[in-house]
Amino acid sequence: MTFALKNLTPGASCELQLYTVYETKESDAYITVLFTTRPNAPGRFIMWYRNETAILALWHRPHPAGIYSHYQILYQEVETFNGDSRTKVVQDKIDVNELSPGRNYSLSVSAIWNQ
Numbered sequence: 001m002t003f004a005l006k007n008l009t010p011g012a013s014c015e016l017q018l019y020t021v022y023e024t025k026e027s028d029a030y031i032t033v034l035f036t037t038r039p040n041a042p043g044r045f046i047m048w049y050r051n052e053t054a055i056l057a058l059w060h061r062p063h064p065a066g067i068y069s070h071y072q073i074l075y076q077e078v079e080t081f082n083g084d085s086r087t088k089v090v091q092d093k094i095d096v097n098e099l100s101p102g103r104n105y106s107l108s109v110s111a112i113w114n115q
Helices: none
Strands: 013-022 025-036 043-051 054-060 070-077 085-090 093-096 105-112
Touching: 054 105, 085 093
Parallel strands: none
Antiparallel strands: 013 025, 043 054, 054 093, 070 085, 070 105
16 A cells, blocks of 8 residues: 655655554554655856956755755865865855966855755
């Protein structure tokens, strides 16, 4: 037997308990399953090069947004990675300044739940 769960919030953690019912009596034993729904991905990622040392990265928020309202941005220089990285929490864009011209950088975006 299958049962479809509908209208769940994207990115939400859920608990499902399954137990038997005989006439009107519920069983004492049950099975619990914990799961997290897949978050909706942000759309249209755009990167603008402002000058030799600055970029602007922005994206469209997913719809529906689910429980995620902010994004954690991690950027660091690729070739000479020495543990020096920068992290910022933003909503839908980031200005990255003070970059070194001619160097490669890595930029990663992760959705986070900001209560």
